[in-house]
Amino acid sequence: MLAASEPASAGLQHATHAADLPGVREVLEVLTFQSGLNTTMVVGGTALLGLAAGVVGVFAMLRKRALMADALSHATLPGITLAFLMAGALGAQGRSLPVLLAGAAVTGILGVLCIQAILRLTRLHEDAAIGIVLSVFFGAGVVGLSYIQANAAAGSAGLTGFIYGQAATMQRGDVLMMGVIAMVALLATIVLFKEFTLTCFNDAFARVDGWPVSLIDLLMMALVVIVTVAGLQAVGLILVIAMLIIPPVAARFWTERLWLLVLVAGVIGAASGYLGSSVSALLPRKPAGAVIVLVAGGLFAVSFLFAPARGVVASAWRRVRLRLRIAEDHVLEMAHENEGQGLSRTQLEDLARLRGWSWPLPTTVRWSLRRRGLMAFADGVATVTERGRLRGAQVSRNHALWEQYLTSYADIAPSHVDWSVDQVEHVLNEELVRELEGRLAARGLAVPGGGGRS
Structure with missing residues (x-):
């Protein structure tokens, strides 16, 4: 079942016990959006959120604004509490999602402005300014939640869900909002691609060339604010930063081209939302936000290890092949300097000690030279072939x-x-x-x- 931050569940009704596992039919129903309106909306909405977060997160990563986005997400909590209190005082519905998200956006922007003010007016570094704003705003939000729970308990149920996410409560309007945000993020990226690229890679040149770098930065952070606020309900203010950073970082292992990086990051973000919410729908009492982030982390691990160009396995394999080739060249060069007389086992052992080869390398070198037809080995003597x-x-x-x-x-x-x-x-x-x-x-x-x- 799909779960929010609390044990409450929504979506599939097939599994009723924590140990129940879904069948193949249930899996296919969720993955093909046939398992009910609520589950379909959650899966679709989180996929759209992941798409938008992946695309926008690329530029936040390149601009080195990951911690800024983290501070922004934590700074939304006091806005949620203030919006709830103000709506209640005005006789409006305090639990209205648009009202709460508007409050989150206001204090989120205020947090970013506070960081900028600290950087401009003091000698503190960015990490210190971000740490100050993040902790103070989040502390204010926790105090506000405590006050609301103590004084307005009847109408405050579920507010704490914004900390960890409450994807199970998403409605049709929330999914439409996710779709609008995804479209805005994609269109803004397409329209401002050149400006974002120039600002991320060479902002000094952009200023000298007359580009409004401050305005471009503001637009970039505005997209981050929009995606962050939209992600509060799905994954919560603590985990939403993961949706902005993990997909771009994972995508970076697959490509060197910026346009392809944006595309791959969007795909990874959408896949994280789609697969994470699907798993949460299929397994009982698993919070969607946390599962989405875990799936994103899994995709990052796959990229980190197995990406063909920059992955750990591919890089290690290239280093091994280069070391083997260099060792083979040393043997062949030595044979050439020996005027084709062949190399004895003692000469090969002396070369291995001179070059500091570890135990498996001499054996591997002999095997590789024989396989490639560069040398022949018989009676303890290595004879070079014409190719060798x-x-x-x-x-x-x-x-x-x-x-x-x-x-x-x-x-x-x-x-x-x-x-x-x-x-x-x-x-x-x-x-x-x-x-x-x-x-x-x-x-x-x-x-x-x-x-x-x-």
């Missing part, structure tokens, strides 16, 4: 070429080039080799080895 001889000659010439370049062109003493040469000789490509040859030839210096690259 060409590669050994190539590495040896790269070594001499780079060494000659550093000593003759870059004016580096010969005693200081060994480490640099050893790092670079294995990764010189054809284009760079030709450039080095051209520069040396232009200065009338001899090109090591003569001729082109093997």
Whole structure:
């Protein structure tokens, strides 16, 4: 069942016991929006919220405003309590969601303005200003909640749900509001994409070039305020920051292009809202806001580990392959310098000790050289093949070429080039080799080895 911050549940009526697990039919009904109006609205609304938060969060992350958004979310709590009290004093419905969200927006903006004032008028750093405003505003909100619960208990039930979220109480109007917010965020991103990009990456140049950086910053933070306030009901003021930050950070592992980063962050945010609220609907007594954030965290972990370009696994694999290739090149270079006489087991062991190879590497190098057809091993002697001889000659010439370049062109003493040469000789490509040859030839210096690259 879909749960709010309290044990109360809504949505599916199939599971009635905490240990009940949903069947395949129930899962499909939730995922295809066929499990009832309430569950459909919650799943759809949180997916739209995730989409908007992911898109807007990209620019908050690039602008280094993650902590600012955190302070903003905590600063909304006193606004909620003040709006409730003022509405009650005026004879209006204090529990009206638009009234509460309007109050949240006002104090949220006030919190951001207080941070800006502290930064302008004092020498405090941004982290200190954010810590002050966050703690003071949140403390004021907690005091306000305590006062309301002590003096207006009859009409205050559920106000504390804004701290942790109360997605189960979302109505049709709330979902429509999420849709409007998502559209506003997407349209603003499309219209102001160039301005946001310039401000995030080079605000100093933007100011010199005449762009209204302060206004662009204000529009950017306005979108953050809108998304934050909209997310209060779904995930709560404590967890809404996760929806603004986790999807962009997860998306960053997948791409280097900004437009694609915005797209992927929106998809991850929408997937977090959709899958998190679906899981909350299927499992009894699980708060939707917390589950949504956990799903977002899971998607971040997958991106962190398995993204093909920047993930931990891919990066580690590339380092292993590069280290193996360099070790192979050292063996082939040694065989080339040995004039094709072959290498004994003792020579290979001496090379391994000299290079500081760990235990598995020598065995792996021999296996890789044999598999690639670069060397043959028989009776304790390593014999280089024709392909291996060409590669050994190539590495040896790269070594001499780079060494000659550093000593003759870059004016580096010969005693200081060994480490640099050893790092670079294995990764010189054809284009760079030709450039080095051209520069040396232009200065009338001899090109090591003569001729082109093997």
